[in-house]
Amino acid sequence: MNSKNKAKPRIGVFKLASCDGCQLTILDAEDEFLAIAGAVEIAYFPEASRAMARGPYDIALVEGSVTTHHDAQRIQQIRRASRTLITIGACATAGGIQALRNWHDSAEFVRVVYATPSYISTLKLSTPISEHVPVDFELRGCPINKYQLLELISASLAGRKPNIPAYSVCVECKRKGNVCVMVAHGTPCLGPVTHAGCHALCPSYSRGCYGCYGPMESPNTAALSNHFRILGQTGLQLSHAFRGFNAWAPEFRQASEEAERA
Amino acid sequence: MSNTAIKAIRVNTLARVEGEAALLIKFRGDRVSDVKLSVYEPPRLFEALLRGRHCSEAIDITSRICGICPVAYQMSAVHAVERALGVEIDPAVRLLRRLFYCGEWIESHTLHVYLLHAPDFLGYEDCIAMARDHRAIVEKALRLKKIGNRIVTLLGGREIHPISATVGGFHKLFSRSELRELTDDLAWAVEASLDTVKLVAGFDFPQFEQDYEFVALQHPTEYPFNEGRLVSNLGLNIAASQFEDHFTESQVEHSNALHCSLNGRGAYLVGPMARFNLNFDRLPPVAQEAARAAGLMPPVKNPFHSIVVRAVELVFACAEALRIVREYVPPARAHVAAPDRAGAGEAITEAPRGILYHRYLIDNQGLILSAKIVPPTSQNQRRIEDDLRAFAAPLVHRPLAEATWKCEQAVRNYDPCISCATHFLKVQIQRD
Numbered sequence: 001m002n003s004k005n006k007a008k009p010r011i012g013v014f015k016l017a018s019c020d021g022c023q024l025t026i027l028d029a030e031d032e033f034l035a036i037a038g039a040v041e042i043a044y045f046p047e048a049s050r051a052m053a054r055g056p057y058d059i060a061l062v063e064g065s066v067t068t069h070h071d072a073q074r075i076q077q078i079r080r081a082s083r084t085l086i087t088i089g090a091c092a093t094a095g096g097i098q099a100l101r102n103w104h105d106s107a108e109f110v111r112v113v114y115a116t117p118s119y120i121s122t123l124k125l126s127t128p129i130s131e132h133v134p135v136d137f138e139l140r141g142c143p144i145n146k147y148q149l150l151e152l153i154s155a156s157l158a159g160r161k162p163n164i165p166a167y168s169v170c171v172e173c174k175r176k177g178n179v180c181v182m183v184a185h186g187t188p189c190l191g192p193v194t195h196a197g198c199h200a201l202c203p204s205y206s207r208g209c210y211g212c213y214g215p216m217e218s219p220n221t222a223a224l225s226n227h228f229r230i231l232g233q234t235g236l237q238l239s240h241a242f243r244g245f246n247a248w249a250p251e252f253r254q255a256s257e258e259a260e261r262a
Numbered sequence: 263m264s265n266t267a268i269k270a271i272r273v274n275t276l277a278r279v280e281g282e283a284a285l286l287i288k289f290r291g292d293r294v295s296d297v298k299l300s301v302y303e304p305p306r307l308f309e310a311l312l313r314g315r316h317c318s319e320a321i322d323i324t325s326r327i328c329g330i331c332p333v334a335y336q337m338s339a340v341h342a343v344e345r346a347l348g349v350e351i352d353p354a355v356r357l358l359r360r361l362f363y364c365g366e367w368i369e370s371h372t373l374h375v376y377l378l379h380a381p382d383f384l385g386y387e388d389c390i391a392m393a394r395d396h397r398a399i400v401e402k403a404l405r406l407k408k409i410g411n412r413i414v415t416l417l418g419g420r421e422i423h424p425i426s427a428t429v430g431g432f433h434k435l436f437s438r439s440e441l442r443e444l445t446d447d448l449a450w451a452v453e454a455s456l457d458t459v460k461l462v463a464g465f466d467f468p469q470f471e472q473d474y475e476f477v478a479l480q481h482p483t484e485y486p487f488n489e490g491r492l493v494s495n496l497g498l499n500i501a502a503s504q505f506e507d508h509f510t511e512s513q514v515e516h517s518n519a520l521h522c523s524l525n526g527r528g529a530y531l532v533g534p535m536a537r538f539n540l541n542f543d544r545l546p547p548v549a550q551e552a553a554r555a556a557g558l559m560p561p562v563k564n565p566f567h568s569i570v571v572r573a574v575e576l577v578f579a580c581a582e583a584l585r586i587v588r589e590y591v592p593p594a595r596a597h598v599a600a601p602d603r604a605g606a607g608e609a610i611t612e613a614p615r616g617i618l619y620h621r622y623l624i625d626n627q628g629l630i631l632s633a634k635i636v637p638p639t640s641q642n643q644r645r646i647e648d649d650l651r652a653f654a655a656p657l658v659h660r661p662l663a664e665a666t667w668k669c670e671q672a673v674r675n676y677d678p679c680i681s682c683a684t685h686f687l688k689v690q691i692q693r694d
Contacts, residue, residue, distance in 0.1 A: 021326075030405070046275050049391075096306075101310070109307045113309050119514075122307075142326065210425075
């Protein structure tokens with residue numbers, strides 16, 4: 001209400017089809033949360049507050065993919081009300097795990113879960129926000145990395161480019177000094193084609209990367225697919241490897257379809 | 263000043279819950295004529311998309327149902343798959359999985375008690391406004407929450423959608439010294455959780471008791487996480503494999519969440535109150551004493567006391583985590599082999615919000631033929647509506663804003679997780 005409050009940038013946090021994990025990342029920034037709440041006005045964030053202020057918002061953080069007519073309309077309203085729109089996480093950026101329906105009959109999927117499918121209103125495809133409205137920045141990850149989110153909010157408010165590298169998980173792994181799980185143990189790993197951001201988490205725990213951050217810039221999925229086959233992976237296994245939380249991202253989608261055909 | 267009788271309470275976006283739901287309560291005269299907790303959270307159809315995937319992938323895929331309780335999904339999935347494959351885990355792995363769950367309970371309960379529910383009792387819209395007057399309390403809460411997350415991160419690599427659980431154990435072998443690093447934090451956390459019980463026990467509670475059928479796991483000696491029989495105060499006593507013989511999911515038009523009911527008896531309650539009432543004697547002495555000192559003894563039948571029960575469970579989770587890090591001796595191997603074979607397996611574990619049932623039918627290559635998942639909030643959904651039917655009636659002559667807030671608070675007694683329940687919730691109050 002006071003004049004000091006009015007000068008603060010207004011942030012809205014919105015949820016479409018998703019697990020809540022990416023917006024929970026804000027509450028999981030335990031050391032920074034009160035500082036964030038002091039620096040900005042959290043105008044709309046239903047998970048944290050029953051006070052819900054109308055737009056316009058300086059920054060909209062959008063979690064989740066579009067899977068219903070209602071959400072397809074809502075994202076248009078959110079875009080109109082927001083100066084900067086940032087998608088947070090694999091659902092908003094690539095359609096999420098729920099995009100696995102995109103290769104199947106979605107009506108049949110509904111019938112498997114619900115006895116009265118006619119009560120359920122859902123679209124045939126789960127699609128990323130960018131297929132519906134212009135997006136200013138897509139933050140990757142399933143879930144997102146909280147330090148990247150803090151960097152992105154700071155950069156947006158300062159009007160500078162965020163320092164979020166688009167190279168692969170491999171680069172993070174080398175920098176960490178990990179032994180390569182694929183070279184040393186023959187474990188299939190999506191690290192060579194996956195966007196950085198997790199600090200090579202899975203290889204650090206002796207498992208192969210499963211692609212939470214989606215495709216890196218210009219990934220060589222064909223070369224990696226060949227290597228997976230040399231390691232003895234079947235076409236089905238290869239297709240499933242690309243068809244995870246970022247299955248509908250164009251590069252992974254294409255690689256999974258090629259694996260199915262071969 | 264007399265208030266016009268309320269015709270309906272309407273909440274289009276229920277706040278301080280995980281996911282998207284709305285509430286509508288209609289009145290006819292002094293009576294509640296209809297209560298609808300609608301989940302408009304879009305369905306994500308997990309049970310369908312799991313078909314054809316390898317059973318080992320169920321652990322990572324189902325964790326994406328819920329960003330608040332991913333460990334719960336991973337634990338129900340891994341135990342169900344292990345049962346289907348006939349895998350026996352090392353006792354040390356069993357202990358690590360209990361510790362993993364302690365981390366999630368500490369994180370989730372602290373989030374709900376302090377950041378989502380306490381603002382209702384203290385009259386704030388949110389924890390940010392609460393922090394302006396009670397900064398030390400919120401700072402302490404954030405530190406406690408962070409300790410829960412630290413456990414999950416140590417064992418799982420990250421707080422949300424951890425990556426280390428696998429069929430037969432964990433991907434990584436954890437050393438004694440790695441776990442011991444948690445000791446000081448956990449010793450502090452036990453004290454902080456005891457303070458939490460004292461704080462929340464001092465809140466004002468509406469006089470509101472209901473008769474419930476409480477349903478929870480029961481282990482012979484331990485407070486339950488991953489094992490035990492499913493029992494109730496009305497005589498239910500079954501194995502996880504019998505769940506579908508006793509419980510039925512049904513669909514209602516106003517919700518994307520399936521309602522689950524106990525055959526022949528209807529609504530029941532899962533979660534902290536059920537666990538506490540059925541397992542009080544399995545709590546460690548420090549948690550039992552904290553409950554006694556707070557005047558909290560089973561059977562707790564006032565759902566507004568659930569915040570105190572959650573605080574007592576925090577004491578348990580912190581003390582149990584401390585015990586485990588002190589006693590832990592690493593297993594011989596990070597995980598045991600789990601060759602593919604055809605089979606069916608089911609498991610029930612205690613998510614922070616109550617029992618979470620998974621069943622998988624698997625073919626001889628380990629691919630999932632069918633999956634069934636029953637999350638806690640879809641089980642509590644009918645019970646929440648029943649509570650509101652009784653709780654809202656005396657509010658009919660109160661100011662609409664006050665009545666609406668009270669009803670929202672009553673829903674938040676259940677810490678509903680709507681992302682999970684979708685298969686699930688929105689509060690509306692109408693008046694002239």
